[in-house]
Amino acid sequence: DAGVIQSPRHEVTEMGQEVTLRCKPISGHDYLFWYRQTMMRGLELLIYFNNNVPIDDSGMPEDRFSAKMPNASFSTLKIQPSEPRDSAVYFCASSPGTGSHEQYFGPGTRLTVT
Amino acid sequence: AQKITQTQPGMFVQEKEAVTLDCTYDTSDQSYGLFWYKQPSSGEMIFLIYQGSYDEQNATEGRYSLNFQKARKSANLVISASQLGDSAMYFCAMREIHTGGFKTIFGAGTRLFVKA
Numbered sequence: 001d002a003g004v005i006q007s008p009r010h011e012v013t014e015m016g017q018e019v020t021l022r023c024k025p026i027s028g029h030d031y032l033f034w035y036r037q038t039m040m041r042g043l044e045l046l047i048y049f050n051n052n053v054p055i056d057d058s059g060m061p062e063d064r065f066s067a068k069m070p071n072a073s074f075s076t077l078k079i080q081p082s083e084p085r086d087s088a089v090y091f092c093a094s095s096p097g098t099g100s101h102e103q104y105f106g107p108g109t110r111l112t113v114t
Numbered sequence: 115a116q117k118i119t120q121t122q123p124g125m126f127v128q129e130k131e132a133v134t135l136d137c138t139y140d141t142s143d144q145s146y147g148l149f150w151y152k153q154p155s156s157g158e159m160i161f162l163i164y165q166g167s168y169d170e171q172n173a174t175e176g177r178y179s180l181n182f183q184k185a186r187k188s189a190n191l192v193i194s195a196s197q198l199g200d201s202a203m204y205f206c207a208m209r210e211i212h213t214g215g216f217k218t219i220f221g222a223g224t225r226l227f228v229k230a
Contacts, residue, residue: 031216043220056217105159
C-alpha cells in the first residue's frame with residue numbers, strides 16, 4: 001500500500017501569492033494531520049481531521065491559513081496571501097485511529113516564500 | 115509549560131554500542147500515549163515505538179526499547195547495537211487521550227550521530 005502522498009515536494013513562491021499544498025492519506029485511515037516544521041519552532045500541529053471533519057484547528061496560525069478535506073482521500077492546506085515567515089516544511093500525516101494511534105507521515109512539502 | 119522535554123540537542127555514539135535518548139513529559143491526564151519518531155536527513159518522519167500509560171511492560175521493537183518510568187515521567191529511547199543508519203533526529207511525542215484527543219505534541223528532538 002502506498003504511504004501518505006504529498007504534493008508538491010518543493011514550492012517556491014513570492015510573497016502575497018496563494019499556495020496550496022495537497023495530501024492523500026493512507027487508504028482506510030480515519031485521521032489526517034497537518035504539521036509545520038521550522039528550526040525555530042520545531043514540529044507544530046496545525047489542524048487535524050477525523051472522518052473528513054476538522055476537530056482541532058487551534059494550531060492554525062491565522063486567517064491566512066485554511067485547510068479542507070472534501071473526501072477521505074484528499075486534503076488541502078492553503079495559505080493566502082503567503083508571507084516569508086511561512087517558509088517551512090509542511091507535513092501531512094494520517095492515522096488509523098485504532099491501536100496505538102501512531103501517525104504515518106508524508107515526505108513533506110518544503111515551502112519557500114521570497 | 116513545556117509538555118515534552120528532550121534535553122540532549124546532540125548525541126554521539128560509537129557504532130555497535132547502545133545509546134539512550136532522554137525524554138521527560140508533563141501531563142495531568144491519567145491516560146496518555148508516548149511515541150518516538152525518527153527523522154533521517156532525507157526528511158521523512160518514521161514511527162519507531164509506542165508506550166501506553168497503562169502498559170506495565172516497557173515497549174520493545176527490534177533494536178528499539180522504551181524505558182518507561184511513570185513516576186519520574188520519563189520515556190527514554192534505548193537503541194541497542196547502533197548502526198550508521200541510525201544517524202538522524204529523534205523526536206519524543208505525547209498524546210493526552212482524555213484532554214487532548216488525537217493531538218500529539220512533539221519535543222524539540224535529539225540529533226544522534228553514529229561514529230564508525
